Amino acid sequence: MNPRLPLFFLLALSTGCVRQNYFQPDARLPLSGGAPRAADSARVTAGRHYQRGAVHRLFFGAHYRRVWATPVVLPVLDLGRVVPGGLTPGKMGGGFQSISMTVNGANGRTYSLRTLDKDPYKTLPKVARKSFLLNMVRDATSAANPYGAFVVPPLAEAAGVLHTNPRPFYVRADETGLGTASALFQGKVVMLEEKFEGKANLTPAFGAAENLEDSGPMLRSRYARPFHQIDQVAFARARLLDLWLGDWDRHEGQWQWAVYQQRGRTLYHPIPKDRDQVFYRFDDGLIPWLASRRWAARKFRTFKPKYEDVGGLAQNARFIDERALSEVSGPQFQQLATTMQQRLTDQVINQAVQQLPPAVYAVEGARTIAALQARRAALPAAARTYYRLLARHVTVAGTDQAERFVVERLTDSTTQVSVYHQPGDDEKPRTDLLLYRRLFRTAETQLITLHGLDGEDRFEVSGEADRGILIHIFGGPDEDEVVDTSRVRRGGKRAAYYDTKSGNTFADSPDLRDKTEKGARLHVYDREGY
Known part of the structure; x- marks a missing residue:
């Protein structure tokens, strides 16, 4: 029609x-x-x-x-x-x-x-x-x-x-x-x-x-x-x-x-x-x-x-x-x-x-x-x-404090995402505390988006798989770190890092796509629907 x-x-x-x-x-x-x-x-x-x-x-x-x-x-x-x-x-x-x-x-x-x-x-x-x-x-x-x-x-x-x-x-x-x-x-x-x-x-x-x-x-x-x-x-x-x-x-x-x-x-x-x-x-x-x-x-x-x-x-x-x-x-x-x-x-x-x-x-x-x-x-x-x-595209957001995001490619069909709070020097206990965990399935999820927001966040991506879920990482303001040791074979979906050009560190990985750019546009996250 x-x-x-x-x-x-x-x-x-x-x-x-x-x-x-x-x-x-x-x-x-x-x-x-x-x-x-x-x-x-x-x-x-x-x-x-x-x-x-x-x-x-x-x-x-x-x-x-x-x-x-x-x-x-x-x-x-x-x-x-x-x-x-x-x-x-x-x-x-x-x-x-x-x-x-x-x-x-x-x-x-x-x-x-x-x-x-x-x-x-x-x-x-x-x-x-x-x-x-x-x-x-x-x-x-x-x-x-x-x-x-x-x-x-x-x-x-x-x-x-x-x-x-x-x-x-x-x-x-x-x-x-x-x-x-x-x-x-x-x-x-x-x-x-x-x-x-x-x-x-x-x-x-x-x-x-x-x-x-x-x-x-x-x-x-x-x-x-x-x-x-x-x-x-x-x-x-x-x-x-x-x-x-x-x-x-x-x-x-x-x-x-x-x-x-x-x-x-x-x-x-x-x-x-x-x-x-x-x-x-x-x-x-x-x-x-x-x-x-x-x-x-x-x-x-x-x-x-x-x-x-x-x-x-x-x-x-x-x-x-x-x-x-x-x-x-x-x-x-x-x-x-x-x-x-x-x-x-x-x-x-x-x-x-x-x-x-x-x-x-x-x-x-x-x-x-x-x-x-x-x-x-x-x-x-x-x-x-x-x-x-809901599972096609899942957004996992941190907070304005420091978090550690851990992405583990467990098998061709499963990926686990965990988020830990990283305590400051004045916090007790001094061990990372689990805030979030979910097992994703490749047959259900096409994209996982991670938002670090404020705070000095660390993103870790590991594991090997023939196929993988696409991972988009948005570091947010403050200095962030990305360590991607994963391997996705046969042209599967990999990880991409979005942040400013300066003030961040990420290891040179063949599977990590560098999407950094000048300006703070990539730091924007709609928190309240405005």
């Missing part, structure tokens, strides 16, 4: 004007028959403006339009009683689509309050904000199940993954308790969710955790100090849960980290948040089907009984996956998948899906349960595919 064809459709359809008064004025439905208005609950729709005609659904998809327009009964947000001690308004959030705000509870606890519906107005170029293209992008919100996030906590609990506990509410049209932002939330369906940031938000669910951090500070600490490490097995478990749920939007900003002290090391345990895209349904219309092809917007994967594209489903998380899954082996992924199969029983799934509002469960419950059961059966195969994607 000509890849320009979908672009033609989009350009043709974007020539009209933006639809005025796009969103429903109030989520609350008018009462019929003069029934009394309850003070603590309301009959609402999450977004009845997404209910469109047959022709529109043919081109843009049925998505979850019926769910958005289904009347449900939700509690009315009572800021004084919704949590013990009540809530007071905090600062507005910086999201580009949902309206969000931090609300403050007692004893320093904080919560996130955000609308279920979204407006992608700010995500578009200014020239497109007054065109029909804005209508199209707004309409795509209907591909998400507005109540899907409320199904996740019981599933995450059973799988052994830390989680938030979101709750849905309706904000009265006359609510003024949110300060100057009150008008932005009035008449809307919202989600209230704990914010796992800082010591004040620690709960008994985190056990001996001493703090809660965002991904940015966590990664800064990870690369600054050798004994700050990510719990990679826990992260792999959480990522398999993402795949099972069809949650494609798992970039580094979608995670918090519980901080633990274990045997002299600081360990960061993942906490997924913002489950807005679970059970996504996108490719059921002509235009979104074209847009979600692998050569287009591949990340928009539809939740089906079959995993249609694991690579697309994992696309948004490539940055954090590369940094938080470099140690996890294929057998470990398989063990995690098998254990999750055992834990996520039919009873767990049924009870979790019943967290949907009853009227929505009547529409989507059976289909969601059936899809989760089918995907559970195929989870080990999906985990195998996911691992193979």
